Amino acid sequence: MAVESMRGSLLVATPALVEPTFARTVILLLEHSADDGALGVIVNRPTAAPLSDVVPAVEEIATEPRVLFDGGPVSRTTAIALGAVGPGAPAEGWSPVVPPLVTVDLDHDPALLAAALRSLRVFAGYAGWSPGQLEGEIAEGSWYVVDSLPDDPFVPDPSRLRTSVLRRQGWPLAAAAHSPSDPTLN
Numbered sequence: 172m173a174v175e176s177m178r179g180s181l182l183v184a185t186p187a188l189v190e191p192t193f194a195r196t197v198i199l200l201l202e203h204s205a206d207d208g209a210l211g212v213i214v215n216r217p218t219a220a221p222l223s224d225v226v227p228a229v230e231e232i233a234t235e236p237r238v239l240f241d242g243g244p245v246s247r248t249t250a251i252a253l254g255a256v257g258p259g260a261p262a263e264g265w266s267p268v269v270p271p272l273v274t275v276d277l278d279h280d281p282a283l284l285a286a287a288l289r290s291l292r293v294f295a296g297y298a299g300w301s302p303g304q305l306e307g308e309i310a311e312g313s314w315y316v317v318d319s320l321p322d323d324p325f326v327p328d329p330s331r332l333r334t335s336v337l338r339r340q341g342w343p344l345a346a347a348a349h350s351p352s353d354p355t356l357n
Contacts, residue, residue, distance in 0.1 A: 177203045179269030183315040186350040192244050197333050198298055199324050201268050209305045212242035212294040215329040226277055232285045234325045242294025251294045252277050253324055260287035271321050290325040
């Protein structure tokens, strides 16, 4: 049986996922295949590190808040830039994820990036799964898989993203939007 790609989807941690690394996270899947597994970035965990201290070349074109985001526990010294391209943007300095979302080459000319991008965030590290691992976590109830909207990774207040994404899903996922951090206290 072929596994349908979830590339571009959001993984939203269910109330049952209490492990601190991923509890209450929202992850945008940048890659997903049966053969290679999955890779994504946590889009709702800004850090206190100003982007100007980490990658000053793109700080001016980054979306507020202009801080480094905690993308996940794997390769924390690796920066992954996620952007949204405008219509008719020249295809230089970025690779498509799902329209309009792209991964951005941080070594590309910032002026050319500024002309192509309408949003940009930079993440330290990523979340990764070996083939079949993510599907197993979904089956055991750790993640909700939902469609993403183009602006989800770039919302001004990332702390509200999980609630917002779940509320727009309708029943029964909307009920999880206001679940307590520790479901045993409910």
